[in-house]
Amino acid sequence: MAEIGLRERKKQRMYRDVSDIAIGLFLEKGFDQVSVAEVAAAAEISKPTLFRYFPAKEDLVLHRFADHETESARLVAERPEGRTPAGALRERFLSGLAGGDPVTGLCDVPEVLAFHRLLYGTPSLVARAYAYQERSEAALAAALGGGLDARLAAGQVIAVQRVLALDNWRRIVDGEPVAVIRPDAVAAAGRAFDRLTAACPELATPQPPACQPGPPAPDASESR
Incomplete structure (x- = not known):
């Protein structure tokens, strides 16, 4: 091992x-x-x-996204009892905004900005990124139970996360300070996940409680 x-x-x-x-x-x-x-x-x-x-x-660049391909699916699959998929995904995105996670676009570290300029400024990289997004959608759809409705919900989640991150990045590139953008980004994320929850029942289903063991089977000898 x-x-x-x-x-x-x-x-x-x-x-x-x-x-x-x-x-x-x-x-x-x-x-x-x-x-x-x-x-x-x-x-x-x-x-x-x-x-x-x-x-x-293109994978030489996009390898940095590989670690995040199944993150949404993992968050949904491992969410605690009583938590909805939308709630788990919202919490993670808001936590990323608070911590300046590059995945949320709200990061002004020069190296991260340079990487995003390379990515969004290269058409072949943007096109290749869709393959990573498709794998993220597939993994999330499976975590939501599979089927067409789950795939539709997963596609909307991945699209929302991408659009939110891209908007944050563009505002930073335009010269706005992160401290100014963050309140708007938090509010926008809240609205987006509210809409997802309202539109997709799959995202509003709480995690059921873990199965409890049933009573022990009676000893066959006791019935004799």
Whole structure:
């Protein structure tokens, strides 16, 4: 078991290191001006090895989103008793706004802003990001019970989170301070999740209590 853990840690480190090297080159020279061969050379690996980890050049950038693909689904699946899916998702987004989580768009750290400029300023990256969003939707739909209604609800959740984050980022880029944006962002998130809750019954269903063990079965010998 320890050997498997070490192998997985090495794999994750490879993902992170190569992605960081690639993003550094893209920020310096531009996404379209850097070849995959140049990234592989800088990371001191072969192109075939790079493509084993990153099937497309865009994945070198979007790997940073991979850790968040199933976050909404996990929040819904692991929500405490009595909590609705919308409530769990709202709490997480509001917590992200309070903490300046880059996923919410409300983050003015220069490195994060540069990354978002690279992402939103590169059409192929924006297009590739939809694949990550589709996987997030699929995971969330499964956590909501599956079926068309669950997929519709999941699609709306992912879209709302994306639009809220993009609006926050654009306001920062336009020069507004985070302290000015945050109250509006919190209010907007509240309105958005209220609408989601009202529109999607799947998001308004509380987590049922955990199953309690029933009474022990009678001893067969006692009935003789």
